[in-house]
Amino acid sequence: MREPLAALIRKLITPSTRFEIRKYMAWAQDILGRACFWRWEVAKFRLPKSSDYEILYVGRKTRREMAKLLISGKPQADVERGDGVEQSTSTPHRVLVSEMPSAGALYVPHYLSAIIPLGRPLEEITARYDGELRRNIRKCRPMYRMQQALTDDEIAKADREMLQPYAQARHGDYAKQFDTNDLFRIAKTVGRLDLIMQGDEVVACHFGCVITRAGKRYWSTLRFGYPESVFTDAKRLREVNSITTFMALEWAIEHGFDYYDIGQCLARPDDGLLKWKRRRGGDVDTLGNQAYMFVRLPKTGVAKFLWEFPLFAVEGKNLTLHLGLPDGLSDEEVVNRYREMVFGGLFKIYLYCAKNPGELLLENLRDRYAHFQSPPIVEKIPSN
Known part of the structure; x- marks a missing residue:
């Protein structure tokens, strides 16, 4: 029924x-x-990179580790108050991270997706790849093929031997395994699970589904999986990972999708996985993400804080990027720091300045976004 x-x-x-x-x-x-306020806590912790900042967290205990991840990217490396580790004697700048909105707080998403606009030749998309990546794909692509997993045994084996072990190896205690029943349901209805073959050897799997938003069709990666023999070999994993992503992109183009969603990653501008997806043409998007935290910046030291811990935030339906420009830095240092934080899909970039930035620096930042169809607005905000 x-x-x-x-x-x-x-x-x-x-x-x-x-x-x-x-x-x-x-x-x-x-x-x-x-x-569920009875599950909330009020906790303080220091950031690992700078003892000048103290985080006051107000929210569910189960989300505290996510708060640390969003700010510092390293939940296990934080220095907690009262744990016996020597603390700075200086008065810290306080940052409020909460699950409840407060005046002036940034609306920070937990995760973002990396979306590649399609409807154009594959060669045009890969033209933006760096030269080494293009050469490796041309060299290795003929050695691989894709085969859909159709039987229950094939799907279960891929889950047991690739999806689950790879997630555990990457994220440890923070790994969120895909529910097996959902895996079977999606693979047989709105999605599919493909095995990536190198000769007769299964070296990877790709689990994806169709998403339709505002009349546009997205081919969305839900999970990549690799056997232990691949993910324990860094060099081989790099090659297979690049080819698996490329083959999913090919499949999306061949089947007439409007966008290819490379998948979700932590919403941190300096997150390594997000940078990896950006280099493959992915634009940042809040696609399907409904989990947020509210971050109220410190009253002083904002430029230095955002220099060390840049943040994405949402304004209405638009995505913004918040960067810091503290005093005492050369233009070259700033350019090098933000070289890998050039993302498509942004509405606005807020630059919190402890000093007035030189026009050459601002021009360099604008030039990096000049090739986008809708370059973001750059807004300077004086910071004490």
């Missing part, structure tokens, strides 16, 4: 509407979770 009813609902409701319903339900679930 449930399956025919679900099929009827899918037939009556458009894919775009279903996406919005799922998005609203995820938002409502997140709000209900925040409303």
Whole structure:
């Protein structure tokens, strides 16, 4: 009874509407979770890179590690108050990170997706890759092929031997494994699980699904998986990882999708995985993400804080980037720091300045965005 009813609902409701319903339900679930105030805590911790800043966290205990990840990127490396580690005697600048909005706080997403606009030749997309990546793809691509996993045994084996072990190896205790029932359901309905073959050897798998938003179709990567023999060999993993992503891109173009979503990663401008996806043409997007935290910047030392810990934030439906320009830095240092933080999909860049930036520096920043169809607005904000 449930399956025919679900099929009827899918037939009556458009894919775009279903996406919005799922998005609203995820938002409502997140709000209900925040409303459990008895699960909240007030905690303080120092950031590992700079003892000048103290984080005051107000929210659920289960989200504290995410707060540390969003700010510092290293949840286990933080110095907690009262743990016996020597603290700075100077008065710290306080940053409020909360699950509840407060005046002037930034609306910071937990995760972002990297979206490649399609509807153009593959050669045009790869033209933006660096030369070494293009050469490696041309050299290695003929050695690989893609084969869809169709049987329950094939899907279960891929989950058991690639998806789960790779997630555990990458994220350890923070790994979020895909529910096996959802894996089977998606692989047989709105998505597929593909095995990546090198000769007769299975070296990877790609698990993806179709998402339709505002009438546009996205081929969305949900998970990559690799066997232990691949993910324990750094050199081989780099090659197989690049080819697997490239083959998913090829498949999306061949099947007429409007966008290819390389998948979610932590919403940190200096996150290594996000940079990796940016180099493959991915534009940042909040696609499907309904989890946020509110970050209120310190009253003093904002430029230095955002220099060390830059942040994405959402304004309405737009994505913004918040960067710091503290005193005592050369233009060359600033350019080198922000070289890898050039993202498509931004509406505005806020540059918090402890000193007035030189026109040459601002021109360099604008030039890096000049090739985008809609370059972001750069707004300077004086910072004490």
